[in-house]
Amino acid sequence: MLEIFLGLYIFMLAAFVGYGVIKGVPALLHTPLMAFTNAISGISLVGSLVAAGAHYNNVSTVLGAIAVLCATINVVGGFWITDRMLRMFKKQEPKADAAGDA
Amino acid sequence: MVDQVETLYLIASFLFILGLRGLTAAHTARRGLILAELGMVFAIWGTVIHPDIMAHLETASFFQTYKWILLTFFIGSAIGIAISALIPMTRMPERIALSHAFGGLAAALVGVSEYYREQVIAGHMDHTTMAAIGFEVLFGGLTFTGSLMAFGKLSGLIPGRNITWPLQNQSNILMFGGTFVLLVLVTIDPSNQVLFYAMAAMPLLLGILFVAPIGGADMPVVITLLNSYAGLAASATGFALDNNVLIIAGAIDGASGFILSVVMSKAMNRSFRNVLFGAFGKVDEEDAAMAVAGGERVQEASVGDAAMLLSGAGSVIVCPGYGMAVAQAQHVVGELAEILEANGTQVRYAIHPVAGRMPGHMNVLLAEAKIPYTSLMELEEINEDFKNTDVALVVGANDVVNPAAKHNPASSIYGMPVLNADLARSCIVLKRSMRPGFAGIENELFFAPNTVLTFGDAKDTLTKVVEALS
Numbered sequence: 001m002l003e004i005f006l007g008l009y010i011f012m013l014a015a016f017v018g019y020g021v022i023k024g025v026p027a028l029l030h031t032p033l034m035a036f037t038n039a040i041s042g043i044s045l046v047g048s049l050v051a052a053g054a055h056y057n058n059v060s061t062v063l064g065a066i067a068v069l070c071a072t073i074n075v076v077g078g079f080w081i082t083d084r085m086l087r088m089f090k091k092q093e094p095k096a097d098a099a100g101d102a
Numbered sequence: 103m104v105d106q107v108e109t110l111y112l113i114a115s116f117l118f119i120l121g122l123r124g125l126t127a128a129h130t131a132r133r134g135l136i137l138a139e140l141g142m143v144f145a146i147w148g149t150v151i152h153p154d155i156m157a158h159l160e161t162a163s164f165f166q167t168y169k170w171i172l173l174t175f176f177i178g179s180a181i182g183i184a185i186s187a188l189i190p191m192t193r194m195p196e197r198i199a200l201s202h203a204f205g206g207l208a209a210a211l212v213g214v215s216e217y218y219r220e221q222v223i224a225g226h227m228d229h230t231t232m233a234a235i236g237f238e239v240l241f242g243g244l245t246f247t248g249s250l251m252a253f254g255k256l257s258g259l260i261p262g263r264n265i266t267w268p269l270q271n272q273s274n275i276l277m278f279g280g281t282f283v284l285l286v287l288v289t290i291d292p293s294n295q296v297l298f299y300a301m302a303a304m305p306l307l308l309g310i311l312f313v314a315p316i317g318g319a320d321m322p323v324v325i326t327l328l329n330s331y332a333g334l335a336a337s338a339t340g341f342a343l344d345n346n347v348l349i350i351a352g353a354i355d356g357a358s359g360f361i362l363s364v365v366m367s368k369a370m371n372r373s374f375r376n377v378l379f380g381a382f383g384k385v386d387e388e389d390a391a392m393a394v395a396g397g398e399r400v401q402e403a404s405v406g407d408a409a410m411l412l413s414g415a416g417s418v419i420v421c422p423g424y425g426m427a428v429a430q431a432q433h434v435v436g437e438l439a440e441i442l443e444a445n446g447t448q449v450r451y452a453i454h455p456v457a458g459r460m461p462g463h464m465n466v467l468l469a470e471a472k473i474p475y476t477s478l479m480e481l482e483e484i485n486e487d488f489k490n491t492d493v494a495l496v497v498g499a500n501d502v503v504n505p506a507a508k509h510n511p512a513s514s515i516y517g518m519p520v521l522n523a524d525l526a527r528s529c530i531v532l533k534r535s536m537r538p539g540f541a542g543i544e545n546e547l548f549f550a551p552n553t554v555l556t557f558g559d560a561k562d563t564l565t566k567v568v569e570a571l572s
Contacts, residue, residue, distance in 0.1 A: 003230075003344065004230045004341070007340070007341050007344070007346070007349055010346055010349050010350060010353075011337060011340075011341075011349050011350075011352075011353050012353075014349065014350040014353035014354060014357075015353040015354075015356065015357050016357075017119060017354070018119075018122070018353055018354035018355075018356070018357035018358060019357040019360075019361060021119065021122050021123050021126070021354075022122065022354075022357060022358045022361050023361060024123075024126040025125050025126050026126070026127070026128070026480075027365075027453065027455060027461065027462060027465070027480050028128060028453075028462065028465045028475055028478055028480075029125055029128060029131060029462060029465070030362060030365075030460075030461035030462030030465070031194055031198075031460060031461060031462035031463060031465065031466045032125065032131065032462070032466070033125055033358060033362075033461075033462070034198050034325070034326075034329055034358070034359075034362070034460065034461065034462075035194075035197075035198065035201075036121075036122070036125060036135065036138065037122075037329065037333070037354065037355040037358040037359070038198065038201045038202065038205065038329070038332070038355070039138070039142070040118055040122075040138060040141075040142070040351045040354065040355060041205055041332055041333050041336045041351055041352060041354075041355035042142075042205060042208075043142070043145055043336060043347060043348055043351040043352070044205065044208045044209045044212060044335070044336045044339050044348065044352075045145075045146065045149075045208070046145055046146070046148075046149045046345060046347065046348055047209075047212040047216075047339045047340075047342075047343050047345065047348060048208055048211070048212050049146070049149045049150060049152070049155075049171055050149060050152050050154055050155060050343070051212055051215045051216070051219075052170040052171050052174065053150065053152070053154075053155040053158070053167060053168060053170065053171045054152070054154035054155050054157070054158055055158045055162075055167070056154075056219045056223070057218070057219060057223050059215065059218045060215040060216075060218055060219045061170060063211045063212070063214055063215035063218070064170070064211070064212065064215050065170040065171075065173070065174045066174070066207075066211055067207070067208040067209075067211040067212050067215070068170070068171060068174040068175060068178065068208075069174040069177060069178045069181075070178070070204040070205070070207050070208040070211070071178070071204070071205070071208040072174065072175050072177075072178025072179055072182060073178045073179075073181050073182040073185070073201070073204050074182065074201050074204050074205050074208070075142060075182070076178065076179040076182035076183060076186075077181070077182025077183060077185050077186040077201065078182070078186075078201060079135065079138070079139050079142070080182065080183055080186040080187065081185075081186035081189075081194075081197065082135055083132065083135055084186065084187070085191075085194075085466055085469070086128075086131045086132045086135060087132070088191075088466070088469040088470050088472075089128050089131070089469045089475045090469070090472060090474050090475065091128075091129070091474055091475065091476055
């Protein structure tokens with residue numbers, strides 16, 4: 001019984017920390033934020049890895065392997081696309097150049 | 103071994119939160135991303151040395167133990183990279199919806215796998231684990247099919263309009279309640295496999311039924327809500343597996359989705375309760391008729407007229423909307439801005455929170471067009487400046503610039519915060535046709551005396567304007 005409460009405490013504190021930190025993310029970065037948290041929640045990879053690697057029984061292994069596939073798409077793809085987006089966000093420089101040319 | 107695993111998980115959790123903090127400013131965001139990636143490496147490292155996997159390694163070869171992990175990990179990485187590297191920025195909402203589907207499916211499968219292992223094979227499962235697996239399968243399944251529906255609607259595979267049927271909300275809520283009852287029953291008696299599989303199947307149906315009635319313009323709320331559910335599913339997985347890093351990462355994802363859906367529903371002036379019960383996206387036919395008295399005429403402007411207005415302006419605010427994404431017009435918007443700025447015109451961009459199909463959609467597109475993020479303004483930042491601006495250029499936006507939201511209580515979008523495009527000295531609206539926007543109502547802005555409309559594909563029109571000006 002104690003273990004579940006420990007888990008609930010962790011969940012509650014993590015939710016508050018997440019709420020507090022994410023509140024500060026500007027609207028500018030909301031799409032990268034979604035891709036980013038999506039990659040992090042691909043952490044369910046952790047659960048699928050055990051199911052796929054511990055060879056408890058065939059059903060668990062197959063389900064786990066499919067889950068690893070899905071979660072990996074999210075983790076690797078999510079980080080990749082977040083980086084692709086964040087690389088596009090540029091500060092004022094190009095604008096200053098254009099004005100300078102005029 | 104357990105100590106090592108937990109230490110690695112602790113480091114991973116720390117790095118996730120630190121990485122997320124980086125995202126609070128554009129110039130630290132990439133550093134944050136690298137920290138989170140590092141965190142993920144630690145989490146995976148901690149998992150491949152999990153005691154259960156190690157136990158198997160003692161009885162079998164390295165390849166035997168890790169073959170499935172390695173195979174699916176490499177295929178998954180290849181697919182993930184291929185999708186992420188190739189997908190155009192305009193289709194980002196579809197990409198995000200699809201990834202929620204994968205996340206939901208992964209969580210649901212782990213849940214079923216765990217149930218199979220502990221209950222079906224080993225014959226025992228305690229009530230708390232059962233409840234956790236129940237929530238995991240519930241949120242996972244709901245997220246999976248709901249996100250697939252959202253993906254279908256966004257990509258045009260399924261009609262984007264609201265699909266409705268009689269007693270829709272009542273039957274949906276009844277089915278949701280039924281699923282919850284099954285969850286309680288299976289928690290009381292985990293050995294009842296029929297109940298469990300029924301409970302696992304119901305959310306799959308619910309996901310479809312919940313998203314079907316929701317129209318395209320409400321997708322930002324749906325996507326953020328599904329984001330939150332995907333996080334909760336991951337967190338429930340953590341409870342089922344006694345895995346703290348999963349609980350933490352899932353809680354963060356859940357909180358993020360929650361915050362974004364609150365932001366979205368506020369920006370649409372919808373209560374959160376309204377959102378949760380899926381009763382949104384309904385078009386009231388009466389409102390459409392009442393919004394604008396008929397018979398008013400719009401003023402049409404040729405490409406030449408629009409170019410003239412823009413070249414004479416000292417300041418321009420661009421109001422982009424979903425139409426800009428559909429027409430892929432972001433690059434030509436950037437070109438136009440460059441020409442105008444070379445002329446000494448101040449060009450800024452007013453981004454409404456729900457412009458587009460997901461939070462931040464317009465920002466990403468304009469950033470892709472090499473527009474510096476410092477000129478992308480949020481609604482509150484720029485709304486007071488419209489009245490001192492020469493030209494408001496509306497590119498494919500509709501409801502988010504409708505002044506009816508400010509002063510017409512009969513309008514269905516009354517009370518929604520909108521961009522003050524009507525207050526600019528003149529307003530140019532680029533529009534494909536006179537078809538009303540997604541809320542199904544006429545836009546008063548189009549009939550205003552200081553507004554001109556230029557019909558045609560936004561990209562074509564802007565390309566011609568750029569040609570005329572250069």
